[in-house]
Amino acid sequence: MNLKRRKKDLTFWERIYIPEIIKGLALTLKTMFRPKFTVEYPEVKFIPPASYRGRPVLVMEENGKERCVACGLCSRVCPPLAIEVQAAETPDEKERYPVKFEINMIRCIFCGFCEDVCPEEAIVMSKDYELSFSSREEAIYGKDKLLTPIKQVQDRINFLRQYK
């Protein structure tokens, strides 16, 4: 059996190792011409799949209004207490809307609990992973930075409906 061949069982050609060396060289040469795995960031960015938990965003429907009713469940469930919501009355059908909605991105741990607990599918985890700030004040994202059109997060919403 070939399982355990002792040194004296090697044939002459195997003992001088030259055929093995040539096989090794051929493998390396073949690898040189195969496609490379390097992703040339930042020219080519990695687009994560729908199940990826990136930065939390507020869903904005086609008429330009957010879905959020300022119930405060997300801010209550957030483990590092990163979300702050202030409700106010609106003449729309949903009657409540957040006049101030802030997420402190330095505190956010990207756990996705806010998305799980929201009853309106108003806050979802987007695919954005590139965050950098120059000061702590800059890291507190208000409604202007959090509102995203529904088309951008549609695959996340489909994933949520299918799996969660």
Place this chain on the structure above:
Amino acid sequence: MSILQIIGVTAVKILVIFTMMMLTVSYLVYFERKISAWAQNRLGPNRVGWFGLLQPFADVFKLALKEDIVPTNANKPIHTLAPMIALFVAFTTYAVIPFGPDVNLFGYTVPLVVADVNIGILYVLALSSLGVYALTLAGWSSGSKYSLLGGIRSSAQMISYEISMGFSVAGVLLFAGSLRPAAIVQAQHGWMWNAVLQPIGFITFLVSAFAETNRLPFDLPEAEPELVGGFHTEYSSMKFAGFFLAEYANMIISSALIVTLYLGGWQFPYIESFGLPAGLVLAIQIISFLAKLAFLLFFFIWVRWSIPRFRYDQLMSLGWKVMFPLSLINIIWVACLIMIFNL
């Protein structure tokens, strides 16, 4: 030609060769990184300039700006001397390698060698023995146990493989009948390159060249996992750059030697029978030398990333018990060939 003209021509040749060597050494580092990356399914350096071609300048810049640290236990003069010896040996060996046939310029016959010494090969062997000093002094003068071990191992390795290198060269000399590199190249006319006539000698010389330049699979003296860098552990900035460049310059020297001794130098087989104009023939011959050199350098880099490292005792037993008898057998083989075919 008067003395002044000879000095002038030689100065021009030295300038050309020195510039070419410096450029080739720096770009060899870049090509090594690129080819090693390609062999590992990744891209090499491609940020500095198109395709990363300005990377060697970035490397030199970085090394020049680093702090020069000398350990307290080190023997300072020798510590500084060692990379200088390494670089000196690496660059002066190139003086006797012919990279083209004799050229007729303005009525003078200019040989394309910096120094057409008639004991050229002996000069090369002597200088490579001098290269052992650089490593030994580096390892010993650093005042650290890793460096000492690395330096001693490296010197022992280089000395052992110099023996088989010398005997393989003896086979070539028997065939060519002269120590002049130009004569050795001339003796390999047509298809009779020494690699074809003396395959055993070719293989022993190739293996010895890998061992002489401390290159994988024989690079235990400077292997990172084993010895943290061996003899050049305690070196930083320009002295490290000196060793680094000397290693790649040694690689170029060994490749140039292999091309001259075994692969027919600048010869292109049967080019006289094509009847091309003399300028084109000269260009083709120089290009063929450079192409063979480039292929051998690629081979050095290729082998580095394909073959595992030898353990030190395996290395020494290979050198003494296998390469040495093989090179002696090679001499007998060449002698028989000469006797049978009256060459």
